[in-house]
Amino acid sequence: MTFEIVSFVVLAVATVATAIGVIAFKNAIHSALSLILTLLFLALFYLQLQAMFIAVVQILIYAGAIMVLFLFVVTMLASDQDELALRNQIPWQRMVGGLLGLILVAALSYLLFTGAQVTGTTASHAESLKQAITTYQGDTQAFGMALFHGFLFPFEVTSLLIVVAILGALVFGRRTN
Amino acid sequence: MFQLSDLYLLAPEISLVLLALVVMVIDLFTKRRIVIATVSLVGLIVPVGFVIAQAVTYTGPRTALFRMLVVDQYSLFFRVIFLIIAAFMVLASYNYLGKYIKAEGEFYVLMLFSVVGMMLMASTGELISIYIALELTSFPLYAMAGLLRSSTKSSEAALKYVLLGAMSSAILLYGFALLYGLTGTTDLQGIAQSFKSFGNGNLMVIVADVLIIAGFGFKISAVPFHMWAPDIYEGAPTPATAFFSVGSKAAGFAALIRILVYGGLWQADLTPLIVVLGVVAVLTLILGNFAAAVQTNIKRMMAYSSIAQAGYILVGVVATLTMSQKNHTAASSGIAAVLFFILVYVVTNLGAFSGIIALSNLTGGEKIEDFRGLWHRSPLLTVCTSLCLLSLAGIPPVAGFFSKVFIFTAAWQLGQPWLVIIALLCSIVSIVYYGRIIKVMFFDAPRKEERLVAPISLSTTITLATAALLVLTVIVTVVLDAANPAALSLFASLLGK
């Protein structure tokens, strides 16, 4: 139990730190690298929750595919300039944004520690989830059953979503005349 | 678990997807706009037929695909609205596409896919499905905003829309995640069951609610999440703007009401929710109406006007929530008024926008002063557009008057008199700016004298919209007879248990 807590705290700190790095770095590539680290740490969170499949897929899709494309574009476009020359149009914007963010974090953590109640139904839902994992021997099967059985409908709609995304990319990517 | 008959429940959406794919394939072989538009328009008959068949045969709510698909009167009502939007859009965009946009086939395909997303948003009872449907609605809108490839304003609009849309989706998902964490399920019925057991004072529910409202606030352009609307409405191609102003908004409300009412959020801690939504409604009303009054660009004015209209709808939603714990039947009258209002708003706004498309196409300008003296140059268009604007303002003879009356009376009866008073004052402001356009069109001296002849598809659209508006005015009671069970059906599944 203590091991879990210690590893959670370490992971949490690392994740938040790298996530802050994403927005704090001036160099776009450093931000992208920081984001990759964040995603890898998230995979470790899943690992800690015994969700091996999700953890590996998280690495495969986010770190392995999506971020590669990010880096691809960023290195191609921003290779010459070291720092993004962003004009700060509204000077007080950053301060107010940070303040509002802090308020949100404070409010959420206050509510999380005081307001959350886990009711009987919630517990039973969580229980049925555990049941499913044991029934289907291993999380891969459980995940597959959830995806292609219970969540078949959004899964299929997602394929439409991808068609639309490809179509939109085509429309924008096509040369004008 | 899974039966073939489940697919029948999904038949309108499936046939619409097939139609979109067919249009996409046809677009590969022929570049003739008339073929593509005709196929899209004729193809819409199939989903319309399915929806009518379902409306006639189904009396109670049906669920399928593990309770993710919910076909009740409420979703059928919205399906009708979205199909009306699709049909009007095909007609209204026909000429504009030929003139400004090279990607005609893509425009129709994107529009049809977006309509599929809207219909799914209204007919799912599960958070993940709602989110996916929301994205299916939004992605085509992002692409449509940027279709004017030569215009930097259009590209800027597309980029802003994507960024803010992604942002709002993130906030929405955060809310969904909290709801899931609290209840352990993404099924709205399951969530409603869980909320029965929650006592007052579960603060996390409020946070989840606020995040969800913020997320949908972007989609329905409610203040303070409205900032994107004027820029994007101005930059995007005008038919796309018309589509954003009705489709995205109606779908946003469809899903928001589905979550708040069907998901049983009113069973938990209600007061903060009402306060939050009420403040949002008031801000939306005031800012939308007053900002619209000072605009010179007609598309920006319509943007603020559509923000203001969202305010009226929110008043109805707040009123419903106020009463839902005490009296379901009474509370449902608020939703019924909202449904009627949305239907009228959709038809009116589409009519007004097709008028604006036609007139700005002909005059070549989007400033209000470009519309001077149009009465002398194109009487039919001017009269129809003016009727639509009058309806938006809520002037008595037209349907817009009734829709506002229903919302205000419902809100008054359900115990929100202050909201009604603010909304009334705001609609007086709205008369000023709608009236200004009408005045400019009818009484100012025209710049040029020659007659303007609108293209046939646009004059058909605007005539049809105006005719529909007048018909709606006549058959108010019939529509209400459909809206009332639709509103009740949101409560039905909860009461049944």
Added chain:
Amino acid sequence: MFDFMNNPTVALIVATVVKGALLIVILLTAFAYMTLIERRVVAKIQGRLGPNRAGPMGLFQPVADALKMMFKEQMIPSQARAGIYVLAPVISVVVALCAFAVVPIGNNWSANSGVHSIWDPFIGDINVGLLWILSISSLSVYGIVLGGWSSGNRYSLLGALRSAAQMVSYETSLGLALSGVLMWAGSLSMVTIVHRQLDMGIWYICAQPLGFVIYIIAAVAEVNRAPFDLPEAEQELTAGYLTEYAGLRWSLFQMAEYINMITVSAVASTLFFGGWSLFGLTDGIPILSIVIFMIKVAFFLFLFIWLRATLPRIRYDRLMRFGWQVLLPLAALNIVITACTVALGGDRFWWISGVAGLLVVVVMLFAIRRQGILEGTHFSEVETGKPVLPHSVRLVTYEQEPELEQDEDSAPSVSQPPLARNSNTVQV
């Protein structure tokens, strides 16, 4: 002294660390000797001798190379981003080594699938083993992209971007090609996949010929080997992402490339060729299974070298087109065929998907060949029985049969080579 091994958790950790260290030593040695073998084999194929001076048969050549690399100056170009420049080769190697962790290199020591020991010859048998390999090897592109970017050299950047595009494109086909195997095995665990092949009595190459062909092609592209070694195409990009690297850092990149090669070879033998099994031969003697596995891997490594010595480099646009327009649809087709067979037939009907897959392979070979002839990029020796060269190729020298020389002057650019009787075709 070894009391601490009684605690199962501690024992597991110790065993894993020891096995991991062993594996790293094995892989690094294999890398060192792969460089020697590659040079020798390529030399043989090209009619040269290859390095044979250091030690007997040149066996100490890797040692000499290592010493040379170690004492080279460690330069950091002035235009480079130092931190990432140093980090990039390390990322490459670490990622390459990690991927191998789930490959079973032999049978359980007890030779019984039911009895496990912490010392069994694989580091971890996780139930998503195959996905682990895919996901970790998908990270290997970072080493290349970052190396190319941080060098601050246009050639490096272009080479790195090419490699990123190539690896992302072929990764999709690679993953899809493997999913046919997953359908038959019903598991992602590498150990289970081998045992399933034993249960079914076949190697999955028999049920998945199409999947295997796609996998091998995609794998060659994935590890940036010839004929898909575009990222380091020297005519176009000097040395691609390696341009600014020298010494140890350069050899780290080389090390990553060879280890990746070993990994994809190991995956190919495990998934399609029954891993460490050989028709029950290894049942009694577990150590034999490791030898057999090594032989299988060695075969694939030889295949890589063979390909490099035989095939010319493919053009970049053709490479991308081939990946997206040929391999990816074929991989999808393979999934459809396999899914239908598995769902409708079951284990006994593996031959249906085997025959269908083989048929597709043959048809595609003919189609591609025909396409090549139509485009004028392919030999067509059908008409006259003698080789006809495409118009795009001009010959300086061309090897001919001695007896044909006097009566043959129809080929326009054939010159009489005074010295080069054994020379190969030289393209200009």
